[in-house]
Amino acid sequence: MSGSASAQRPTWIAPLRLIAARIGAALLTLLLVSMVIFAISGLLPGDAAQEALGQGATAGQIAALRHEMGLDQPGPVRYVRWLGGIVKGDPGTSIVANQPVSKIISERLPNTLRLAALTSMVAVPLAFLIGVFSAIARGRRLDRALNVLTLSMVALPEFLVATLAVLLFAVKLRWLPSIALVPQEPTLGEFLRAYTMPVISLAVIVVAQMARMIRAAIIAELDRPYVEMARLKGVRPGRLIFRHVLPNAIGPIVNAMALSLSYLFGGAIIVETIFSYPGLASLMVNAVTSRDMPLLQACAMIFCATYLLLVLIADTVAILANPQLRKG
Amino acid sequence: MLHAARRLPLSGKIGLAIVLFWLMVALIGPFIAPYTPGAFVSEEVFAGSSGKFWFGSDFLGRDVLSRLLVGARFTVGLSVLAATLACATGTGLALTAAVGPRWVDELLSRAMDTMISIPGKVFALVMVAAFGSSLMLLTLIVAITYVPGNFRIARSLAVGLARLDYVEVARARGEGRLHLALVEMLPNMIRPLFADIGLRFVFIVLLLSGLSFLGLGLQPPDADLGSLVRENVSGLGEGALAVLVPALAIASLTVSVNLLIDAATQGKAR
Numbered sequence: 013m014s015g016s017a018s019a020q021r022p023t024w025i026a027p028l029r030l031i032a033a034r035i036g037a038a039l040l041t042l043l044l045v046s047m048v049i050f051a052i053s054g055l056l057p058g059d060a061a062q063e064a065l066g067q068g069a070t071a072g073q074i075a076a077l078r079h080e081m082g083l084d085q086p087g088p089v090r091y092v093r094w095l096g097g098i099v100k101g102d103p104g105t106s107i108v109a110n111q112p113v114s115k116i117i118s119e120r121l122p123n124t125l126r127l128a129a130l131t132s133m134v135a136v137p138l139a140f141l142i143g144v145f146s147a148i149a150r151g152r153r154l155d156r157a158l159n160v161l162t163l164s165m166v167a168l169p170e171f172l173v174a175t176l177a178v179l180l181f182a183v184k185l186r187w188l189p190s191i192a193l194v195p196q197e198p199t200l201g202e203f204l205r206a207y208t209m210p211v212i213s214l215a216v217i218v219v220a221q222m223a224r225m226i227r228a229a230i231i232a233e234l235d236r237p238y239v240e241m242a243r244l245k246g247v248r249p250g251r252l253i254f255r256h257v258l259p260n261a262i263g264p265i266v267n268a269m270a271l272s273l274s275y276l277f278g279g280a281i282i283v284e285t286i287f288s289y290p291g292l293a294s295l296m297v298n299a300v301t302s303r304d305m306p307l308l309q310a311c312a313m314i315f316c317a318t319y320l321l322l323v324l325i326a327d328t329v330a331i332l333a334n335p336q337l338r339k340g
Numbered sequence: 341m342l343h344a345a346r347r348l349p350l351s352g353k354i355g356l357a358i359v360l361f362w363l364m365v366a367l368i369g370p371f372i373a374p375y376t377p378g379a380f381v382s383e384e385v386f387a388g389s390s391g392k393f394w395f396g397s398d399f400l401g402r403d404v405l406s407r408l409l410v411g412a413r414f415t416v417g418l419s420v421l422a423a424t425l426a427c428a429t430g431t432g433l434a435l436t437a438a439v440g441p442r443w444v445d446e447l448l449s450r451a452m453d454t455m456i457s458i459p460g461k462v463f464a465l466v467m468v469a470a471f472g473s474s475l476m477l478l479t480l481i482v483a484i485t486y487v488p489g490n491f492r493i494a495r496s497l498a499v500g501l502a503r504l505d506y507v508e509v510a511r512a513r514g515e516g517r518l519h520l521a522l523v524e525m526l527p528n529m530i531r532p533l534f535a536d537i538g539l540r541f542v543f544i545v546l547l548l549s550g551l552s553f554l555g556l557g558l559q560p561p562d563a564d565l566g567s568l569v570r571e572n573v574s575g576l577g578e579g580a581l582a583v584l585v586p587a588l589a590i591a592s593l594t595v596s597v598n599l600l601i602d603a604a605t606q607g608k609a610r
């Protein structure tokens with residue numbers, strides 16, 4: 013990339029500047045998002061102190077606890093204190109569990125990350141294959157069939173996919189237990205038993221969206237003149253795709269993958285619940301049910317930050333992959 | 341209308357037929373239900389399909405078909421309402437942004453960009469935790485969740501139109517902003533907006549039944565299709581129809597709307 017012979021600015025300055033701007037914008041958005049989340053969940057009349065003490069509490073007790081929890085402070089002060097806590101890694105104390113939120117989350121977060129990583133390992137290659145094949149067969153019967161298939165899969169409710177997985181693997185085939193908790197030091201067999209169904213369910217949800225975006229990225233590339241040229245030169249279709257088109261489409265394809273992975277959360281929330289998987293998404297659902305606001309806010313912030321991070325990665329890849337931006 | 345339907349590809353025709361079927365069910369479902377949806381009519385719980393109970397019985401021995409017919413009304417009705425609300429709000433704001441002063445556009449766009457950065461389910465969960473989930477609040481919550489998506493589409497349509505000569509002419513003629521937005525611009529946005537309403541409808545059905553499935557949506561005794569899946573999930577181990585049928589019902593609704601939109605928009609592009 014470097015080694016510019018002329019006295020111009022080095023070629024990496026322009027993309028770097030763009031990427032820095034994107035990072036700045038993402039941080040600003042995250043700040044605004046934190047305001048929205050806090051405004052919805054933190055400024056309401058429904059009072060955590062009242063809830064923690066129950067109906068029998070006297071007005072004096074409630075006032076004392078309110079003071080202790082800082083609820084008698086004005087909203088902006090509470091927001092700044094809360095945000096400061098999040099930045100320092102201490103988002104407060106869970107009302108229900110009476111434990112630091114950071115401790116609860118640090119127990120659950122690795123589980124969700126593992127689930128997401130395993131799902132990506134299954135979903136990304138599969139989506140890539142479907143995307144490439146339907147792009148090659150564009151307009152033909154295979155492409156139309158795959159189009160209807162992925163279009164339908166995008167609209168499936170997550171719990172139907174999980175339900176069908178249980179019916180197939182646990183009830184009909186009896187290969188897997190319908191709920192399997194992962195022991196502390198799992199053997200490979202135990203590991204597979206516990207993860208197969210959640211991963212398959214999540215992968216089905218993500219693959220369709222990803223495959224559609226990958227197909228679109230490749231087709232956009234297929235429409236460019238150099239492809240026509242290569243075809244006229246007599247390059248065989250397989251070689252055309254793998255040697256000419258794919259290297260040029262890497263940017264948009266990785267972009268598509270990063271964006272589709274953000275759909276994982278919506279799936280995880282249902283899939284973790286159905287399989288009683290101790291991850292962050294099911295933790296958040298519990299926080300909603302028990303109205304544990306500090307825990308809920310922290311979970312929401314983690315998911316929003318992850319989403320913004322994925323979008324940022326997608327943007328960065330798009331910038332790096334665009335040679336026109338490299339010229340500066 | 342009929343002519344347009346005939347030109348749809350096969351997938352679109354199937355989609356249209358199933359969508360119409362579910363709209364019919366939402367309208368007349370409760371009147372053709374064979375049993376009272378809350379009544380315990382079967383001795384056996386999680387019974388299979390029989391002549392008396394087409395889709396078997398649920399975890400309390402209630403008739404699954406009857407509960408499905410009533411639940412579909414909630415799912416379809418609330419989702420249509422919420423999707424309409426979301427798109428009316430989003431498009432209204434988008435038109436305001438397009439014809440209003442520059443700072444209004446900046447402000448609205450910035451606010452919507454922020455909201456769109458919060459994944460829909462996260463946003464809905466935070467709102468449900470804060471406000472609860474009565475029928476009206478739930479509809480509002482899922483509607484608000486999908487306002488930013490519609491705003492983004494409608495704004496780009498409206499801003500594109502605002503630059504066209506005919507709108508400039510109308511502005512020069514001295515027409516007011518309201519006239520520009522509603523008489524000049526809106527009619528030219530209708531077709532793409534209808535596709536977007538359909539898309540929001542799919543998202544909303546999935547979100548609403550997802551919430552109900554988690555126990556955070558409709559509260560008993562009301563039950564939409566998602567609640568039906570939730571309350572019968574204990575029958576999953578024996579492969580009970582009571583879990584499977586409502587889940588498949590939701591899928592048939594969302595998938596067919598998706599196929600219909602795809603077919604309708606593609607037909608135009610060709």
